[in-house]
Amino acid sequence: MNFEAVIGLEIHMQLNSPTKMFCDCPNMPADPPNLNTCPTCLWLPGAIPVFSRNVLEKAVLLCLSLNCEIQHESVFDQKVYYYPDLPKGFQLSQFHKPLSKNGWLDIVTEEAETRRLRIQKIHMEEDVARLVHETENHKQISLVDFNRAGAPLVEIVTEPDMRSSYDAMEFLKALRRQIRYSGSSECSMEHGTMRVDANISIRPEGSGEFNTKVEVKNMNSIRNVGDAIDYEIARQKDSKEKGGEIVLHTRLWDPDNKITSPMRGKFSGPCIPDPAVSTIVITEDYVNEMKDRLPEMPDRKISRFIEQYGLTEQEASLISSELDLSLYFEDTVKKGASPRTVIHWLTSTMMSCIRKRGLSLSDSPVSAEDFAHLLGMLERNEITAKATKKVLSRMFDTDKTPEAIVKELDLKQVSDINELDALVEKLLSGNHDAVESLKKGNEKIMDFLVGQAMRESKGRANPRVIAEIIAGKIK
Numbered sequence: 126m127n128f129e130a131v132i133g134l135e136i137h138m139q140l141n142s143p144t145k146m147f148c149d150c151p152n153m154p155a156d157p158p159n160l161n162t163c164p165t166c167l168w169l170p171g172a173i174p175v176f177s178r179n180v181l182e183k184a185v186l187l188c189l190s191l192n193c194e195i196q197h198e199s200v201f202d203q204k205v206y207y208y209p210d211l212p213k214g215f216q217l218s219q220f221h222k223p224l225s226k227n228g229w230l231d232i233v234t235e236e237a238e239t240r241r242l243r244i245q246k247i248h249m250e251e252d253v254a255r256l257v258h259e260t261e262n263h264k265q266i267s268l269v270d271f272n273r274a275g276a277p278l279v280e281i282v283t284e285p286d287m288r289s290s291y292d293a294m295e296f297l298k299a300l301r302r303q304i305r306y307s308g309s310s311e312c313s314m315e316h317g318t319m320r321v322d323a324n325i326s327i328r329p330e331g332s333g334e335f336n337t338k339v340e341v342k343n344m345n346s347i348r349n350v351g352d353a354i355d356y357e358i359a360r361q362k363d364s365k366e367k368g369g370e371i372v373l374h375t376r377l378w379d380p381d382n383k384i385t386s387p388m389r390g391k392f393s394g395p396c397i398p399d400p401a402v403s404t405i406v407i408t409e410d411y412v413n414e415m416k417d418r419l420p421e422m423p424d425r426k427i428s429r430f431i432e433q434y435g436l437t438e439q440e441a442s443l444i445s446s447e448l449d450l451s452l453y454f455e456d457t458v459k460k461g462a463s464p465r466t467v468i469h470w471l472t473s474t475m476m477s478c479i480r481k482r483g484l485s486l487s488d489s490p491v492s493a494e495d496f497a498h499l500l501g502m503l504e505r506n507e508i509t510a511k512a513t514k515k516v517l518s519r520m521f522d523t524d525k526t527p528e529a530i531v532k533e534l535d536l537k538q539v540s541d542i543n544e545l546d547a548l549v550e551k552l553l554s555g556n557h558d559a560v561e562s563l564k565k566g567n568e569k570i571m572d573f574l575v576g577q578a579m580r581e582s583k584g585r586a587n588p589r590v591i592a593e594i595i596a597g598k599i600k
């Protein structure tokens with residue numbers, strides 16, 4: 126029998142709001158342990174949670190970037206369970222009335238078809254504390270860090286519309302790009318600001334039925350999610366073919382051995398309305414205000430770049446993959462550099478300089494204007510590609526303009542015919558054998574002679590002009 130997979134995802138996204146969800150403590154979970162706490166987020170008895178407006182803004186922007194409908198009333202419930210990372214015994218989450226519903230993202234499938242994948246709902250939730258397990262005096266101890274307690278999360282729940290690991294990975298990449306554009310989250314699986322659980326079941330191909338699913342957790346990259354899904358599909362098929370039954374349970378992905386294994390379940394209790402946090406009422410005006418705050422989103426930007434700058438679909442997607450990359454690209458082009466040259470130099474040399482210094486493009490010390498001036502010199506053949514790299518690297522370490530650095534390092538390409546003519550004359554008179562060989566049609570000698578001229582000029586000669594002069598003299 127042929128089986129097909131039915132996959133849905135649940136994604137926890139940590140919002141990058143300045144404060145936590147129900148108090149004014151800084152939302153900085155990575156700070157030294159228990160630095161950012163107060164009675165509310167230590168969950169002490171009697172402390173009253175007050176929902177933060179800045180968290181709501183981030184959450185709404187995120188929902189809108191995923192084409193979701195914002196609900197005009199949403200409510201917090203208590204998800205009741207006890208665990209050492211949740212000593213108050215319940216987590217504030219939205220179960221009955223979530224913030225947002227009915228979103229979607231389009232992906233291009235492995236068969237090169239555009240498919241719309243639906244998002245069922247997005248709700249807000251407070252994060253729990255972080256448990257740290259250590260050894261002290263040969264004893265196992267567990268510590269609790271409350272910096273993360275009450276940090277703002279949203280949980281994105283998709284419909285089970287995905288049929289392969291490829292679909293799931295494409296969906297996650299599109300989701301991450303949209304949310305980063307919205308400015309609501311860093312969406313880093315590596316740093317734990319994006320956590321993905323996958324629900325996987327299989328059914329006879331085309332049957333339309335929904336069978337018992339297995340939940341897989343603990344993946345720390347999009348690639349891991351794909352691997353875990355592939356492993357789980359194969360495991361379930363194998364089990365079915367042997368006459369086994371699939372049981373509802375949770376499994377953990379083990380990235381080192383590339384397998385999933387069963388996980389002990391946490392006790393999960395009921396969801397009851399929370400009496401302390403009031404209903405969140407969102408007006409149409411507020412939603413419109415948030416819509417206006419979103420930047421031009423990737424789909425629209427890609428079409429515009431193709432139209433306006435004559436880029437290919439691939440180039441436009443590449444340069445729109447991150448908001449700051451697309452902004453820097455367009456700023457540089459507006460300052461006069463040609464789009465293709467900018468794409469090439471921005472995505473290769475510039476990004477490598479940025480990464481080497483542990484920076485991000487938005488805090489690059491090289492302005493788009495200076496970058497455009499540098500590329501302009503290259504395009505006008507005033508400097509070589511090699512010199513361009515050298516100048517760019519130097520631009521990161523000084524405030525000087527590219528023009529000043531070119532002058533200081535004496536990198537201006539020599540295109541002056543008289544000067545180059547004299548250089549070639551001297552070169553040919555000292556290389557009789559090479560000249561004879563070239564006359565007999567040995568083309569490789571041309572590269573050798575141009576190389577000699579470049580060395581003689583310390584890399585400043587224009588190689589194209591040199592080759593032309595040599596060819597003229599040989600005739």
Ligand SMILES: [Zn+2]
Binds near residue numbers: 145148150163164165
């Ligand atoms: Zn607090």
